[in-house]
Structures are given as C-alpha cells and as structure tokens.
Amino acid sequence: MSSEVVLDLHSGISSVHDSHHHSHDEHGHHHETFISKYVFSMDHKMIAKQFLITGMFWAVLGGLMSVLFRLQLGYPDSTFPWLEDILGKWAKGGHITPEAYYALVTTHGTVLVFFVLTAGLSGTFANFLIPLQVGARDMASPFLNMLSFWFFFTAGIVMLSSIFVETGPFSGGWTAYPPLSALGDASPGSKTGMDLWIVSMALFVVSSLLGGLNYIATVLNMRTKGMSMTRLPLTIWALFFTAVLGVLSFPVLFSGFILLIFDRNFGTSFYLSDIFVNGVGALPNEGGSAILYQHLFWFLGHPEVYIILLPAMGMVSEILSTNSRKPIFGYMAMIGSLFAIAILAFLVWAHHMFVTGLNPFLGSIFVLLTLLIAVPSAIKVFNWLTTLWRGNIRFTPAMMFAIGFVSLFISGGLTGIWLGNSALDIHLHDTYFVIAHFHIVMGVASMFGMFAGIYHWFPKMYGRFLNNTLGYVHFWITITGAYLIFWPMHYEGLAGMPRRYYDYSIWESFKQFGDLNRFISTVAMIVFAVQLLFLANFFYSIFKGRKLRSANPWGSNTLEWTTPIKPGHGNWPGEIPEVYRWAYDYGKDGHDFISQTTPVGADESVH
Amino acid sequence: MYLVIAVIILFFVVIFQIAKASEYVAVLKGEKTSKLQSNKINGFLMVVFLVLGLIGVWYCNELFFGKTLFRYGSASVQGEKVDSMLWVTIAVTGSVFVATQILLFWFAYKYQEKPNRKVFYFPHNTNLELLWTVVPAIVLTVLVVIGLRNWFSFTGEAPKNAQVIEVTGKQFGWIFRYPGADNELGKKYYKNIDNASNSLGLIWDDKMSQDDIVTEQTVYIVKDKPCKFIIGSRDVIHDVGLSQFRMKMDAVPGIPTTMWFTPKYTTKEMQERTGNPNFAYEISCDQMCGNGHYSMKGIIQVVTQAEFDEWMAKQKPYYYTAFPDKDPANEKVDSTKKVAINSSLTISSKENTKI
Numbered sequence: 001m002s003s004e005v006v007l008d009l010h011s012g013i014s015s016v017h018d019s020h021h022h023s024h025d026e027h028g029h030h031h032e033t034f035i036s037k038y039v040f041s042m043d044h045k046m047i048a049k050q051f052l053i054t055g056m057f058w059a060v061l062g063g064l065m066s067v068l069f070r071l072q073l074g075y076p077d078s079t080f081p082w083l084e085d086i087l088g089k090w091a092k093g094g095h096i097t098p099e100a101y102y103a104l105v106t107t108h109g110t111v112l113v114f115f116v117l118t119a120g121l122s123g124t125f126a127n128f129l130i131p132l133q134v135g136a137r138d139m140a141s142p143f144l145n146m147l148s149f150w151f152f153f154t155a156g157i158v159m160l161s162s163i164f165v166e167t168g169p170f171s172g173g174w175t176a177y178p179p180l181s182a183l184g185d186a187s188p189g190s191k192t193g194m195d196l197w198i199v200s201m202a203l204f205v206v207s208s209l210l211g212g213l214n215y216i217a218t219v220l221n222m223r224t225k226g227m228s229m230t231r232l233p234l235t236i237w238a239l240f241f242t243a244v245l246g247v248l249s250f251p252v253l254f255s256g257f258i259l260l261i262f263d264r265n266f267g268t269s270f271y272l273s274d275i276f277v278n279g280v281g282a283l284p285n286e287g288g289s290a291i292l293y294q295h296l297f298w299f300l301g302h303p304e305v306y307i308i309l310l311p312a313m314g315m316v317s318e319i320l321s322t323n324s325r326k327p328i329f330g331y332m333a334m335i336g337s338l339f340a341i342a343i344l345a346f347l348v349w350a351h352h353m354f355v356t357g358l359n360p361f362l363g364s365i366f367v368l369l370t371l372l373i374a375v376p377s378a379i380k381v382f383n384w385l386t387t388l389w390r391g392n393i394r395f396t397p398a399m400m401f402a403i404g405f406v407s408l409f410i411s412g413g414l415t416g417i418w419l420g421n422s423a424l425d426i427h428l429h430d431t432y433f434v435i436a437h438f439h440i441v442m443g444v445a446s447m448f449g450m451f452a453g454i455y456h457w458f459p460k461m462y463g464r465f466l467n468n469t470l471g472y473v474h475f476w477i478t479i480t481g482a483y484l485i486f487w488p489m490h491y492e493g494l495a496g497m498p499r500r501y502y503d504y505s506i507w508e509s510f511k512q513f514g515d516l517n518r519f520i521s522t523v524a525m526i527v528f529a530v531q532l533l534f535l536a537n538f539f540y541s542i543f544k545g546r547k548l549r550s551a552n553p554w555g556s557n558t559l560e561w562t563t564p565i566k567p568g569h570g571n572w573p574g575e576i577p578e579v580y581r582w583a584y585d586y587g588k589d590g591h592d593f594i595s596q597t598t599p600v601g602a603d604e605s606v607h
Numbered sequence: 608m609y610l611v612i613a614v615i616i617l618f619f620v621v622i623f624q625i626a627k628a629s630e631y632v633a634v635l636k637g638e639k640t641s642k643l644q645s646n647k648i649n650g651f652l653m654v655v656f657l658v659l660g661l662i663g664v665w666y667c668n669e670l671f672f673g674k675t676l677f678r679y680g681s682a683s684v685q686g687e688k689v690d691s692m693l694w695v696t697i698a699v700t701g702s703v704f705v706a707t708q709i710l711l712f713w714f715a716y717k718y719q720e721k722p723n724r725k726v727f728y729f730p731h732n733t734n735l736e737l738l739w740t741v742v743p744a745i746v747l748t749v750l751v752v753i754g755l756r757n758w759f760s761f762t763g764e765a766p767k768n769a770q771v772i773e774v775t776g777k778q779f780g781w782i783f784r785y786p787g788a789d790n791e792l793g794k795k796y797y798k799n800i801d802n803a804s805n806s807l808g809l810i811w812d813d814k815m816s817q818d819d820i821v822t823e824q825t826v827y828i829v830k831d832k833p834c835k836f837i838i839g840s841r842d843v844i845h846d847v848g849l850s851q852f853r854m855k856m857d858a859v860p861g862i863p864t865t866m867w868f869t870p871k872y873t874t875k876e877m878q879e880r881t882g883n884p885n886f887a888y889e890i891s892c893d894q895m896c897g898n899g900h901y902s903m904k905g906i907i908q909v910v911t912q913a914e915f916d917e918w919m920a921k922q923k924p925y926y927y928t929a930f931p932d933k934d935p936a937n938e939k940v941d942s943t944k945k946v947a948i949n950s951s952l953t954i955s956s957k958e959n960t961k962i
Contacts, residue, residue, distance in 0.1 A: 098898040173895040179860060180843040180897060186778060187897045273861030274797040276808070276841045278778060282798040290844055290859050324718070327730040355846065356857045357864030360762035364755050371747045378743040379736065381707060386735065388714040390727035394642070395649035395719065403653070403715055410707050414700040421750060423757035424696060427689050427853040430846065430893040468633075469626035472649060476656075483660065491671035496850020498893045501901035509850055509889050512674045533619055537626075546630060587726035607730055 032569075040150075042142035043569040047149050048128035049461060052454070054153060055120020056535060062111035063528050069104040072096045074521025076503045076514075090168070098502045102171035103163075103189055105500060109174030110197070111159065112443065114204055117308040119152045121450045122246075125311055126215045126239040128457060132560035133233050135224025135579065137570045140217035144210045151207035155200045162196035170197040173500060175301065178271040178293050182263045185280045194264070198257050205254045208246050215243035224559070226579035230335075231596065233558050233583040234328060237335050238314020241342040242307050249303040249346070256296030263288070291356055298349035305442050306345040310338065312449020313380065313409075316402040318583075319456050320384055322556050323399035324391030325592060327584035330383045331607070337376035337383075344373045354422040355429050363422050370420035377413050381406065392587070396554070397471025398456035404479045405448040411483075412441025415490065430500075433493020436486045444482045451475075454538070459553050463566045464545030470537040474530060481527035485520050492516065555593045557583050562597055582607045643720070650719035657712035661705070676851060679880055682888070682909075683868040686853030688757045695753060699746060761854075765867035769833035772826060775807060776838075776845030776858035779899035781890060782806055783826040787818030787924055792837070800841065804929040807841075811926065821925035825906045828870060829915045835867040845903065848893035851877070857894055870909045877909075 041047060071080065072095075079094035090100035127145065131138055139145045162169040171189030172180040176197070184191035219240045223232070232240075259270040263285075271293045272285035321328040328334060350358060350366040384406050393399065415437040419425050428434065451474070458466050497510040504510045504517070552561040559579070563571050577597040585594040589604065600606055633641035672678070681687050718724075773784040773792055784807060786792045793816025799808035806823075809816040828834045838847055840858035847866065848855045856866040870888075878886045890905030910918070927934035 098901070102895075102898055102900075171898070177844055177895070180895065183843070186843050275843075275860050276777075276797050276800040278802070278842070282800060282808075286861075289862065291862065324726070326726045327728065329729060330731045330736050333731070333736045355855045357859060357862060360759060363762070364758060367754060367758065368751055371751050374747055375740060375744050378739055382739040383736075385707065385710050385714060386729070388711070388718060390729065391714075391718045392720050392724045392726045393646075393650075393715060393718050395646050395715075400649065403711065406711055407708060410704060410711070414704050417700055417747070417750065418693075418696050421692070421696070421754035423754045423761060424689060424692055426761065426855050427686075427693075427850070429855055430848070431850075467626050467630055468645065469629045470623070472645070473622060473626070476652065479656070483663070487664070488667055488671060491667070491675055494675040494677060496676075496848065496891070498848060498891050500895045503901055506902065506904065507889060507891065508883070508885050508887050509676075509891070513671075516671065529615060529619075533622065536619070536623060540623075546634075584730065586728075588728050 040146060042138070042146050044127045044131050044139050044142065044145060045461070045567070045569075045571075047145055048124050050149050051119055051123035051127060051152070054149075054156065055116050055124060056538075058111050058115040058156065059120065059531070060535070062108050062116060063531060065104045065108040065111075067525055067528050068096065069101055069108070070521040070524045072101055072502065074518040076505055099168055099171060099188060101502045102173075102500070103169045103193070106171050106173055106189070107159070107163070107169055110170075110201075113174060113304065113308070114201070115152075115156060115159070117443070117446050117450075118208065118246075118304070119204070121308065121446060121453075122239060122242050122311045123149070123152065123211060124450075125235070125315060125453050125457075126211065126243065128461065129235050129560065130215055130218050130239060131222070132460070132563065132567075132571060133236050133558050133583075134219060134222060135227055135559045135576050136218060136222035137572070137576065139214050140222060141214055144214050148207050148210035148214065151203050151210065155203035155207060158196050158200035158203060162193050162200065165192045165196065167191040167193055169193040175294075175297060176260075177297075178260060178263065178290055179275055182260060182271060183275070183277060183283075184264075185277045198261060198264075202254065202257060205250045205257075208250055212243040212246040212250075215239060216247065219243075224576045224579055227559075227596075230332070231579055231582045233314075234317040234331070234334055234338075235311075235314040237338055238310045238317075241338050242310045245303040245307050245310070245342055245345055249300040249307075252296055253300035256293055256300075259296070260293065291353070294353050294356060295349070298352045299346075301352065302349040303345040305438075306341055308442055308446045309449075310341070312405060312446045312452075313338070315449050315453040315456070316405045317384070317387075318558070319398050319402040319452050320387050320406075321584050321586060322456075322554055323394045323396055323402070324388055325394070325555075325586045326387060326391040327586055327588075327607075328383070329386035329389075330379070331582065331584060333379055334383055337379045340376040341373060344369060344376075348373065348420075351420055351422070351425070354425045367420060367422045371417060373420075374413070374417055377409075381410055381413075396455065397466065397468060397475060398452045400472065400475040401448045401452035401455060404475060405445050405452060407479070408440050408445040408448060408482065411487075412437055412439075412445060416441065427496065428493055430498055431493035431495075432489040432497050432499060435499050436489035436493060439489075440482070440486050444486070448479075451478075451534070456554070457560075458538075458541070458545075459548050460560055460563075462542050462545070463548050464541055465548065465553070466541045466545060467537050470533060474534045474537070477530045478527060481523050481530070484523045485527065488516055488520065552595075557585060557593050557595050559596055562595065643722070646720050650716045653712045653715040657709065660708070676881070679877075681851070681853050682872055682877060683849075683852035683854065683870055685761055685868045686851075688760070689853040692753055692757055696750060699750065765835040765865070766833045769835040769867055770829060771835050771837065772828070773807075773837045773839070774826070774847055774858070775841055776847070776892065776896070776903070777806075777841040778843065778897050779892070779903040780824055781826075781847075781903070781905035782841075783822050783905075784925075785820040785822075785919075785922070786815075787820055789815055789818055791815045793817065793819050797841070805925075807925075809925065811929065817926040818924045819926070820919075820922045821928075822922070824904075825908060827908045827910055827915055827918050829912050830870055830873045830876075830909050832912070833867055833869045835865060838864045838866060843896050844894050845892045845896050846894035848891040849888065849907070850891065851888055855893060870907075873909045873911060874907075 081094040083091035084094050087100060090097055167188045169189060170193040172187055180186055181190050181194055219236060262268040263271050269285035269288035271290050272288045275283045317328050317334060348366060348370045351370045354363055419428055419437055455466055455471055492513050548565050551565050562577050579596045580599045581596055583596055588594060681690050771786060775782040794810045794813040795808045796810055797808045799805055838856050838858045840860045845858040846855060847858060852868050854866055854868050856864050874888060878884055888907035888909060890907060892900055892903035931937055
C-alpha cells in the first residue's frame with residue numbers, strides 16, 4: 001500500500017494538516033472540564049462513543065438474557081442451582097420459571113431491537129460519521145444531540161429498573177400486543193413492569209426523534225463546499241434514509257402507546273372489547289379493537305427493521321468498496337434501491353398480520369408490496385458482488401464482517417420471500433422459521449454491519465487499531481456459530497414449532513427437536529462468550545492498541561480520514577476541506593485511491 | 608461450575624495473549640508481509656467456509672427434514688397447495704442462495720490482494736443493473752401470482768356443506784361449540800360468562816343456544832368433510848395453529864375470525880402413516896398469551912362420519928349443564944344440581960378416555 005505517496009500526490013492540503021496539526025487539537029476551543037468532555041459532551045464524536053458503549057452494555061445484558069432462556073430451551077429437565085443464586089424466586093430450585101422465561105424473552109427482544117440495533121447502531125455511526133463524512137464541524141444542533149443521548153440513557157435506566165419490580169418486568173413479547181399488555185390481571189408482567197416498559201419506550205422515542213431530526217438537518221444543510229448529494233458516501237445516504245424512516249414512523253408508535261396508556265390507566269376501550277379475565281370476571285370495556293394496536297405498532301415495527309438494516313448496508317457498501325480498492329458498483333442504483341426500500345418500508349406493515357383475520361384483499365396488496373422489496377434488495381446484493389469482482393481484496397476484520405453481512409443478508413433475505421407470501425405465511429407465521437428469518441437478516445446481519453463499522457472506524461475513534469488476530473477469531477467463530485444456531489431453526493419452523501414456548505416436551509408435534517434445541521443452546525453460549533472476547537479487545541485497544549501512524553490507514557477517499565489522527569471538537573484544525581469528486585475513485589487511472597478533496601484533473605472522466 | 612468458568616477465562620486469556628504476541632510478530636516481520644500472509648489465510652478460509660457451509664446445508668437437511676412431517680404431506684386438502692407452493696419457493700430461493708453464496712465467497716477468494724493485481728475500474732453498467740432488476744421482478748411476479756391464487760382460495764367462503772364449529776380461546780385452553788340439532792349457533796354475550804355453568808356466555812333466552820353442544824380441549828371433526836371454525840377469544844389474543852393442516856388463525860377478543868379446511872386422514876390413519884401411535888392433531892396456541900402460553904394445547908380428533916355420529920349421539924346440550932332440572936334424563940328423578948354436574952363431568956371424562 002502506498003498510502004503516503006498517494007496522499008502527497010493528491011491531497012497536499014490535507015496531508016499538511018495531518019503532519020502538523022495534531023499537537024493542537026483543541027484548536028479554537030476553550031478548555032473543557034471532565035464533565036463537559038466525557039459526560040454532557042456536545043461533541044458528536046464523544047456522543048457517538050457514548051451511544052456505542054451504552055449499546056455494548058445493553059448488548060451484553062440482552063445477549064446474556066438469551067443465554068439464560070436458551071438454557072431453559074436446551075435443557076428443560078436440568079436444574080442449575082446457581083441460577084437461583086442470581087435470579088432468586090425467578091429460578092426456584094435452579095429452574096427458570098415461565099414468568100422469568102417470558103420476561104427474559106421480552107426484554108431480550110426489546111433491548112436488542114431498540115437499544116442495541118437502533119440506538120447502538122445508528123446512534124453511534126450517524127453521530128460519528130455524518131459530520132465527519134459530509135465535512136461539518138458538528139451536528140446541526142449539538143445540544144439536541146446531547147439530549148438525544150441522555151434520553152436514551154434514561155430510557156435504559158427505566159428499562160433496567162423494571163427488571164427489579166416485584167411483579168417482574170413486562171413479559172408479553174417485545175411487540176406488546178394488547179389485551180395481554182393492557183391487563184395486569186392477565187399477566188403479572190403487565191402490571192408495574194409494563195408501566196415502566198412504556199415509559200422507557202416513550203423516552204426512547206423522544207431520543208430517536210431528537211437524534212433523527214438532527215441527522216436530517218445536518219445532512220441537508222451542513223455539507224461542505226462541493227459536497228453535493230450525489231457525492232455523499234453511501235453511509236451517509238443510508239443514515240439519512242434511516243433518520244427519515246425514524247422521524248416518520250416513531251410518532252405513530254408513540255400514538256399507539258398513548259392509547260395503550262389510556263386503556264391501562266383511564267378506563268378507555270381503544271383496544272379492549274368483550275373480555276372476561278379468569279379470577280376477575282367480565283370487564284366493562286366494549287367496542288375496541290385489539291387489531292388497531294397491531295396496525296399502529298407495525299407501522300413503526302416494519303420501518304424499524306430497515307432503521308436497523310440500512311445503516312449496516314451503508315457501512316458495508318463503504319467498507320466493501322474501500323477494501324476491494326474498487327468503486328462501489330452502481331452508486332446511483334444503490335441510492336435508488338435505498339430510496340425504494342425506504343418508501344416500501346412504509347407500505348408493508350400488515351404482512352405481520354396475515355393471520356389476524358385481515359381482509360383478504362387488503363392482504364393481497366401487502367403481499368405484492370412486500371415481495372416488491374426483494375427487487376431493490378436483489379439490486380444491492382448483485383451490486384455488492386460486482387464490487388468484489390476483479391477487485392484487490394484486503395481482508396481487514398472490517399472487510400470480513402462486511403462480506404459476512406452480505407452472506408447473512410442473502411440467507412435471511414431469501415426466506416423473507418417465503419414469509420411475505422401470505423398463503424405460505426399461514427403455515428410459517430409465529431414459528432421458529434420466523435425466528436430464524438429475522439435473526440439472520442436483521443439481528444445477526446446488522447450486528448455484522450455494526451462490527452464492520454467498529455473495526456473500520458475504531459482507528460478514527462481512538463487513534464489506535466483493534467487487534468487483528470482477535471478480529472479474525474471473532475469473525476470466524478461468530479459467522480459459523482450464527483449459521484449453526486439459526487439455520488436449523490428453519491426446520492423447526494417447517495414443522496410448525498411455535499415461538500415463545502417455555503417447554504416443548506408435552507407436544508407430540510414438536511418434541512422431536514429436543515436434541516437440536518440442546519445443540520443450538522450450546523452454540524449460542526459459545527458465540528456469546530466470543531463476543532466478550534471482542535469486548536476485551538475493544539477496551540484493551542482503546543488504551544493499549546497499536547497506535548496509528550498515518551491519518552489514513554485504509555487508504556480511503558472519504559473526508560473523515562483528512563482530519564488529524566485525533567481530531568478535536570470541530571474536527572478540522574483549519575478550514576474544512578472542499579470536495580471535488582465522489583467518494584469512490586478507487587483504482588482509477590492507475591491510482592490506488594483519490595481522496596474526495598483532490599481536484600478533478602483536466603483530462604479525467606467525472607463520475 | 609466455577610471450574611468451568613475458570614477454564615473458560617483461562618482459555619480466553621491464552622487466546623488474548625497469542626493474539627497480542629502475533630501483533631508483535633507482525634511488527635517485527637514488517638507490516639506488509641504479515642498482512643499478505645493473513646490475507647492469504649483468510650482468503651483460503653473463505654473457500655473452506657463456502658464448501659463446509661454448503662455441505663452443512665445438505666447435512667442439516669438430511670438430519671432434520673424427516674422431522675418436519677413434510678415427508679407425509681399435508682393432512683388437509685388446502686395444505687397440499689401450501690406444500691406445492693413451498694417446493695416452488697424452495698427451488699427459486701434455493702438456487703439463488705447457492706449461486707450468490709458461491710459467487711460471494713469465490714470472488715472473495717479469487718480476488719484477494721496480490722501485489723501486482725490491477726483492479727478493474729467498473730463504477731456502473733446500465734445493462735447489468737437492468738438485468739438484475741427485471742429478472743427478480745419477473746420471478747417474484749410468478750411467486751406472487753401463485754401465492755395470491757392460494758391465498759384467495761384459503762380465505763374465501765367455506766363450501767356450503769362445511770361443518771361449522773365455534774372455537775374459543777381462553778387462558779390457557781380451548782372451548783368448542785357445535786350448533787346442535789338446529790344447525791345454528793345461538794347468541795352469546797361475554798358478560799354472561801360464568802366458569803361453572805356458562806363458559807361462553809350463551810344467551811339462554813335464545814332458542815338456538817339451547818341445543819348447542821360445548822366441549823373443552825378436544826374437538827371431533829369428520830374426514831373428507833370441510834370444516835369451518837369460527838374463532839374467537841374470551842380474554843387476550845390467542846391463535847389456532849394447526850401445523851399438520853398448514854392452517855393458522857388468530858383468536859381475537861371481540862372480533863370473530865374464520866378458517867376452513869378439509870381433513871384428509873383420520874387421526875388413526877395418521878398414526879399408521881407416521882408410525883407414531885401417539886400421533887395427535889394438536890392445536891397449538893401461536894400467539895403469545897401469557898405465562899401458560901406454551902401449555903395451551905387442544906386436540907383435533909379426525910374421525911369417520913360413522914364414528915362422529917356415534918360420538919355426537921352421546922353429547923348433551925350445554926343448556927342442561929346450566930339447568931340440570933330441564934334435562935329430560937333428570938326429569939323423573941328428584942335430582943339436585945350436584946348430581947347433574949356430576950353426570951356432565953362423567954361425560955367429559957369419557958371423552959378424555961377416548962383420546
């Protein structure tokens with residue numbers, strides 16, 4: 001790699017900054033205290049790290065919960081006395097109770113979907129990358145940005161506290177369908193636990209709205225000179241669409257929650273009708289529709305899937321191109337497909353409701369629109385494959401995870417074609433097939449996008465590298481484990497094995513999978529342990545990792561690599577560089593890479 | 608336990624130290640050579656992963672396909688269409704899966720970094736992009752057409768001769784109601800529900816309710832005769848999941864839903880076909896409904912018409928459970944309520960022994 005040489009050739013201005021300016025990072029800024037720098041920070045880079053590390057905390061907790069309930073699924077007949085030591089009455093006699101099992105399943109889902117893959121993923125990378133890659137000194141409103149993190153943090157505190165209430169945390173599944181979620185008498189978890197769950201989610205909605213509005217404003221208004229929309233890296237496009245999706249759909253979820261709060265506390269009947277609860281008797285509520293909540297929920301719930309997935313897609317596009325030393329194939333098609341996915345994301349929510357008694361004609365429209373999403377998804381996959389084709393691929397850990405993402409996205413995306421087709425969905429709905437599908441395509445794939453992003457931008461975040469060998473170990477065990485866990489689940493789903501069951505041993509139709517469940521649980525524990533290895537690598541490398549010696553370690557075109565190795569608040573010590581070209585001039589006219597800050601030559605073709 | 612944890616931690620420390628050492632070695636050897644070396648190893652592993660992965664997919668199928676019951680086909684006429692649709696979808700997505708995974712890992716291996724490789728500057732190509740927009744669109748259209756034809760036939764009206772049965776979910780079990788001799792289900796209102804004598808809240812003033820027959824946990828239906836379920840719930844949302852019939856429908860309080868299908872094999876025939884004497888058509892609740900969700904099981908007994916008629920003849924209208932003195936069987940005897948309830952209990956226990 002001749003990164004220094006190329007830098008000298010093509011980006012004289014920025015390389016001057018690199019070598020001379022990192023001694024005075026605090027350029028133009030007054031002295032910062034510990035509180036203003038690390039706690040109530042308004043620097044987007046620090047806020048990004050706050051999101052990341054808080055997200056990691058929740059990922060460990062949420063992951064640990066899955067290990068605990070997998071213990072029950074894999075070993076329903078065994079007792080683990082140490083569980084009682086940790087969980088007390090929730091694991092009497094070393095056996096997780098159904099209450100605890102359902103609470104774990106519910107919290108695992110909520111935490112992973114919202115706190116890890118929404119806040120942890122787009123919170124981290126939208127904050128970190130948007131100003132750096134569009135060439136801005138900070139977000140449009142650093143203050144709102146700070147609030148966004150602290151609302152998220154508070155949401156987390158409330159969620160955490162719900163684990164400790166006497167009646168237990170909410171245990172009706174992360175989708176929180178009423179009447180179950182509305183009636184404390186129908187499920188103990190729907191008492192105080194549910195109140196805290198709603199409060200936590202409401203705070204979370206506020207957090208993502210503050211963040212989202214900020215991201216949109218920054219991308220639209222604060223691009224540096226020359227950074228037209230079609231010169232933006234695909235990461236920014238993806239994060240931009242993510243923010244738009246969030247801003248348009250989270251309020252609908254919020255409205256659904258408000259109606260739920262009314263039904264729970266103020267005697268209204270938005271979702272309740274004709275209910276007789278054992279031990280309580282007939283409720284007075286009549287005329288509500290339990291299905292209304294599902295419409296409101298999935299109007300966010302489906303875009304949410306893309307809120308999780310799009311940032312990963314954007315980062316993967318960037319990383320694949322950089323490490324193939326080749327332009328991303330079909331840049332405009334990539335934007336177009338992101339746009340198509342963002343639009344369609346709003347028009348497919350009822351495919352989660354094919355078996356609710358939905359009007360069949362309405363259902364058929366949703367089948368059509370759902371399967372339509374496969375077209376932009378196919379475009380993306382083939383464009384990624386073509387990006388690799390005839391490249392010169394460097395297997396950095398980030399690149400490995402990006403390739404892994406594509407593999408998982410294909411595997412999990414294709415089963416979406418099964419589930420989106422309503423007639424087939426009738427059989428597969430709410431079985432392990434669904435679990436396998438969304439864990440692969442949304443859960444693991446997005447985690448892979450997140451890992452790719454962390455490995456790729458860690459040097460920019462901390463001025464040091466992560467350990468490569470540990471990165472490779474992390475990658476190979478995780479991708480193998482992920483497939484071993486989730487691939488066989490398709491077969492359980494084909495047998496109709498329902499999800500969210502505490503024990504299958506009384507079921508003649510499903511108990512034949514006992515051995516498989518044990519195998520899956522064992523692999524899940526190993527994969528979880530390996531993630532701890534990654535965390536060790538992360539925190540060790542922050543302080544002791546190999547130091548960066550050049551500002552642009554990957555030979556990348558985008559603007560963040562034109563800042564000093566450890567950029568201060570404001571990012572560029574001098575003027576913000578001007579942009580002259582798109583972000584993907586790799587391998588052009590014999591140059592390994594050409595930074596966006598390099599003016600276009602006289603006889604050079606413009607993309 | 609603590610030993611296991613200690614071993615795991617030790618194992619981690621060892622990996623961590625090796626990884627750290629390898630980084631020092633890399634620095635000593637020079638970054639370039641060590642990078643090329645790790646690149647070669649990872650490129651090779653990409654192909655290994657591809658090959659082992661594809662073998663794994665095949666092996667997984669060997670292990671588990673037999674356990675899915677797809678070997679025996681669907682137990683309902685409608686479900687056959689689900690199965691055939693499934694095969695078409697597997698063929699399409701399976702071939703795309705194999706092709707794209709091979710390309711992905713093969714490209715990764717083939718185009719791994721070589722010091723003298725010149726990359727191909729290839730930012731876009733309209734024809735290629737059109738190709739992989741149009742072809743998936745056409746294939747998906749075919750799948751949508753097949754799917755919607757089936758969808759409309761499943762969700763369409765049940766045949767006129769269908770046997771109508773009401774299915775009601777509650778935490779955590781199933782209640783079934785047959786329309787009785789008049790073939791009409793009587794009216795009900797949820798505020799009349801009383802667990803002891805009126806579990807569905809039937810309105811007794813309605814003559815049509817008076818001959819309705821109510822059973823719990825087990826429902827009898829007839830082979831080769833369309834069966835229509837009118838599905839509701841007493842408390843939270845449940846779901847009638849019938850995996851062998853490839854059918855599923857939510858039970859929503861306040862909003863009745865329907866589902867119909869034609870069973871192809873009696874329970875006994877299925878026991879012979881699967882070689883499992885314990886085989887039963889189980890109704891699994893497929894919608895999270897509370898802490899007993901996993902145990903909310905019902906049984907469908909598919910029997911011949913003759914067997915069904917024989918069973919039906921033994922059933923008494925639910926009305927007599929609520930009003931034992933109206934029961935003709937009790938009229939002559941100076942009966943108390945207690946006896947009547949006992950007799951209804953023996954009926955239900957007889958049912959259970961039949962299962």
